[in-house]
């Protein structure tokens with residue numbers, strides 16, 4: 001069953017008199033409960049794709065379908081973790097989470113506060129509940145943002161490099177937490193996950209979409225059994241094969257040296 | 265030998281610091297001696313001035329750790345000593361224009377009823393006008409700043425009106441409006457409102473796009489957006505303009521009182537200027553300075569209390 005689908009979606013920005021195409025006729029469908037990673041070099045259009053899925057940017061052409069229906073604007077069925085931490089500086093870690101929860105309605109503020117505390121605990125931030133963002137490190141702020149979206153329990157999780165600014169140790173903890181939360185849920189969430197980390201993409205995903213030059217270039221299915229455990233996955237032969245396959249795509253991109261914003 | 269010399273040097277520095285620390289207290293004693301010594305001009309009451317000096321000294325003793333309090337008190341005492349000496353210890357060129365501090369501070373004792381009612385009538389008008397200006401400035405600023413079309417229509421209007429100094433139309437407002445109260449509330453209101461309104465529009469319109477996306481992704485309601493995102497985002501800016509706004513408001517209020525009032529601090533100064541009673545004029549000016557400073561200090565404290573996220 002298809003949960004969400006992009007149909008021939010493009011996004012153009014006005015650039016003076018010219019137009020700049022930030023996304024070029026992208027189409028893909030994601031099944032319910034599927035975990036799909038977007039991978040690709042900087043500027044290839046990953047964040048743009050995610051913003052369109054979130055309903056934060058209307059596509060210039062094409063359609064976003066959710067549960068088969070055309071979707072416009074943001075919705076409670078989707079939760080977003082942004083590439084740049086986007087906590088509200090005037091709210092404490094806990095308040096940042098309850099503000100989102102309150103929009104769902106139906107619970108007393110004490111209950112909301114307790115839920116927020118529980119999710120902060122899960123991302124390893126016990127004792128930091130009442131700290132303001134400026135009192136937290138970048139990685140800690142990102143963990144609050146993750147706790148915020150997890151607490152909302154949306155049907156669809158949209159995550160833009162959520163572990164990009166997190167140190168290696170906490171990255172492992174958070175990846176395992178995400179696996180555990182998703183695998184443990186009988187009503188599996190649908191996740192679109194942007195990352196630069198090839199290991200991470202394979203470990204977490206059912207499919208990896210390789211993007212290049214504002215388009216999707218290859219759709220790589222990751223056929224590894226679930227529930228997944230890092231130790232089991234890393235040692236399989238399949239893992240090495242997938243890793244090589246994706247790295248070859250990057251290597252080709254370097255060799256052909258076309259398209260994406262070139263980093264010197 | 266060398267060690268001894270070093271010790272002597274250290275002791276020397278220590279002495280210097282100690283004298284510096286004691287300086288305001290020595291000045292306090294000097295001031296009391298000056299007050300009690302004979303004066304060239306006739307003094308009515310000396311007690312009020314002495315009491316003020318004692319109060320300043322006590323305030324310093326309560327804040328004896330604070331370097332800035334130490335320096336400030338030193339400056340105040342220096343000023344009072346010069347004032348005292350110039351007006352009472354050397355031949356005073358014009359007793360009417362240069363009233364001795366004893367007589368000035370005695371006014372607070374003899375005229376206290378008039379002064380208290382003056383402070384209250386001024387502060388009442390100030391609270392009224394400023395309250396109206398803040399509530400409407402914030403609500404309208406948020407709304408207009410947020411709605412593109414309203415902003416484009418009203419921003420130029422605010423930009424033209426806000427730089428007109430309200431003191432310019434204060435006399436006209438007093439003449440035009442039916443009562444002095446309404447006129448002064450109006451000028452206080454306009455001295456704060458336009459500047460605040462303009463600032464709110466600009467800061468709402470330039471809010472960080474990432475924060476807005478973050479708020480939108482939480483499906484926040486339009487009211488929630490105003491209350492939980494835009495308002496707190498603008499709050500530090502509001503506090504930043506607050507001291508200037510309040511000083512401006514006080515300026516137009518006192519100006520209005522000088523024209524049309526029958527009570528209030530501005531009226532007090534103006535009324536006695538007309539009689540050339542400069543002792544009371546100086547007392548009124550000092551008092552206005554004090555009231556403005558106290559309001560400023562309270563606002564600064566409120567700022568620290570409210571803006572805890574730096």
Ligand SMILES: Nc1ncnc2c1ncn2[C@@H]1O[C@H](COP(=O)(O)OP(=O)(O)OP(=O)(O)O)[C@@H](O)[C@H]1O
Nearest residue numbers: 013020022041042043044045046047048049083261
């Ligand atoms: N607001 C904007 N106006 C104009 N061009 C934009 C805007 N936002 C993004 N772009 C352009 O769109 C393209 C895709 O950007 P996008 O943010 O999706 O890249 P990305 O794949 O997320 O890169 P990264 O890995 O660095 O985050 C880039 O070439 C970028 O310069």
Ligand SMILES: [Mg+2]
Nearest residue numbers: 046047048083
């Ligand atoms: Mg990006």
